[in-house]
Amino acid sequence: MSQISPTHPHKLEKVEQWHLETDVAIVGFGGAGGCAAIEAADQGADVTIFEVAAGSGGSTALSSAEIYMGGGGGTRVQRACGYDDSTEDLFNYLMLAQGDLADEERIRLFAEGSLDHFDWIVGLGIPYKDSEFEGKAIVALTDDCLLYTGNEKAWPFCEIAKPCPRGHNIEVEGDNGGPIFMKIVTQQVESRGARIEYNARVLKLIADEHGEVFGLVVRIDGEERNVRARKGVILATGGFAMNQEMWSRYSPTIANRAVPIGNPFDDGSGIRMGQGAGGSLLHMDQSFVTIPYYPPASHTFGILVNSQGQRFINEDVYHARIAANNIQQLETGESVYLIIGEKNWQQPNMLGGEIETAGDEIEEIAEDIGLPVANLAHTFNHYNTFAAKGEDPLFHKAAEWLEPIEPTIAAVDITPGQHGIYVGFTLGGLETKTSGEVLTMDGDIVPGLYAAGRATCGVPRRAEGYGSGLSVGDVTFFGRLAGGQVARRERG
Numbered sequence: 001m002s003q004i005s006p007t008h009p010h011k012l013e014k015v016e017q018w019h020l021e022t023d024v025a026i027v028g029f030g031g032a033g034g035c036a037a038i039e040a041a042d043q044g045a046d047v048t049i050f051e052v053a054a055g056s057g058g059s060t061a062l063s064s065a066e067i068y069m070g071g072g073g074g075t076r077v078q079r080a081c082g083y084d085d086s087t088e089d090l091f092n093y094l095m096l097a098q099g100d101l102a103d104e105e106r107i108r109l110f111a112e113g114s115l116d117h118f119d120w121i122v123g124l125g126i127p128y129k130d131s132e133f134e135g136k137a138i139v140a141l142t143d144d145c146l147l148y149t150g151n152e153k154a155w156p157f158c159e160i161a162k163p164c165p166r167g168h169n170i171e172v173e174g175d176n177g178g179p180i181f182m183k184i185v186t187q188q189v190e191s192r193g194a195r196i197e198y199n200a201r202v203l204k205l206i207a208d209e210h211g212e213v214f215g216l217v218v219r220i221d222g223e224e225r226n227v228r229a230r231k232g233v234i235l236a237t238g239g240f241a242m243n244q245e246m247w248s249r250y251s252p253t254i255a256n257r258a259v260p261i262g263n264p265f266d267d268g269s270g271i272r273m274g275q276g277a278g279g280s281l282l283h284m285d286q287s288f289v290t291i292p293y294y295p296p297a298s299h300t301f302g303i304l305v306n307s308q309g310q311r312f313i314n315e316d317v318y319h320a321r322i323a324a325n326n327i328q329q330l331e332t333g334e335s336v337y338l339i340i341g342e343k344n345w346q347q348p349n350m351l352g353g354e355i356e357t358a359g360d361e362i363e364e365i366a367e368d369i370g371l372p373v374a375n376l377a378h379t380f381n382h383y384n385t386f387a388a389k390g391e392d393p394l395f396h397k398a399a400e401w402l403e404p405i406e407p408t409i410a411a412v413d414i415t416p417g418q419h420g421i422y423v424g425f426t427l428g429g430l431e432t433k434t435s436g437e438v439l440t441m442d443g444d445i446v447p448g449l450y451a452a453g454r455a456t457c458g459v460p461r462r463a464e465g466y467g468s469g470l471s472v473g474d475v476t477f478f479g480r481l482a483g484g485q486v487a488r489r490e491r492g
């Protein structure tokens, strides 16, 4: 048993000296930690952030910082662009997106608080232009703000909630939202006089014999220091995709087929600290995974087939839903192909898939790639027949993406784990109340311990229902709530 194992809290009775005291100790200075710090400071708490890296940012700074917001008649940007988004549509959409894993209370709070959250974020100084990016893209590379970043327009989502774009992209050219977002958040934290310790790796929590958390042990300048948190500790350490052993243990289906994205400290240390202090873990098997299927949007005119030569999804869904479904196909088969007409196959693209063969007849394509000829021919001909009428009776792809696939026909191998660029990060983590208090397996709170962001299991819980902006939306929204909750806490 290692002396510095994060899963073994240091015993309060063994603390001989407090090297530093603060009301609120926040572990990690990414999106969740930064927003928690701002809110805790605004509620009068003395705040200290401990960040292992040499600067703030975490994965939030690496991201596009698209944030998923709406409802309540629309954010300022939505209204300016002509959308009167409703809270019920936002709620219903998110509930269907998260499926069996949906946390209704959390989603309700997120949906009902979304407009206020937009105003809070704008109040920090985050710039959004009152304009819409109308293309189908992962992120707007213009400085436009509003874009569709999920499955809103695709079946079955469009049937239960009126489609509305909710991805808010920061006013900056290129994919540069994350650095700007974290620069502004950092300035806001600094302006509130919060203490920030960089190059400070938190090693473990300090708890008493009843499990109440009183502080943490941090290594600064090579020395271990005991920090007393008078009100509580917030774990905002991000996810664990960079810990390959941990990711593969909990979420092998995705971890074994995708490249992790994030910062190097996405190693699960905060999750393990919380677990060691009695915290329960939730949906650790769930990860975001994607393949940049678009841009170019023209790839949407193709069809995806499995090793039985059958389609399995409407190809106009969000890219992570495609990636997750591609991976599911491997449960019963060995391969996934994009079948696409020459006209709509564009290069360069980010798919990373190889054209395995191309030709004029679907039968010769099937033979070349080793799929059952009659099956693929039937799938192809059935699709083309109905696509010519603007219909997709099997999977309900929207009419705007339907047209017969014309020769030359290409088969692009995007079998997960073999071809195609699949990337991912984790969605499971500590189980918390919506207010950030970490819960035990029995549903009790761990006194003095809070968590937010990808160290927790939040609103986004599965790749099939992910949409860009849900993670930064979640980390900022619930980071704020956790910061406020701990700031109001009086130790008993």
Ligand SMILES: Cc1cc2nc3c(=O)[nH]c(=O)nc-3n(C[C@H](O)[C@H](O)[C@H](O)COP(=O)(O)OP(=O)(O)OC[C@H]3O[C@@H](n4cnc5c(N)ncnc54)[C@H](O)[C@@H]3O)c2cc1C
Binding pocket: 027, 028, 029, 030, 031, 032, 033, 050, 051, 052, 053, 056, 057, 058, 059, 060, 061, 062, 063, 064, 065, 066, 067, 068, 200, 201, 202, 203, 236, 237, 238, 239, 261, 262, 263, 265, 266, 267, 269, 270, 425, 452, 453, 454, 455, 468, 469, 470, 471, 472, 473, 475
């Ligand atoms: C390329 C990319 C693009 C993305 N784009 C989007 C997007 O546009 N919209 C969206 O919603 N999501 C996006 N995501 C996902 C999103 O960025 C993250 O899920 C989210 O930002 C995580 O926020 P966080 O605050 O939980 O963690 P982080 O921002 O990673 O912050 C955690 C911090 O904790 C620190 N830390 C970890 N362990 C310790 C320790 N023991 N002691 C001290 N400090 C520690 C880390 O160094 C880090 O700074 C993207 C992710 C990537 C990688």
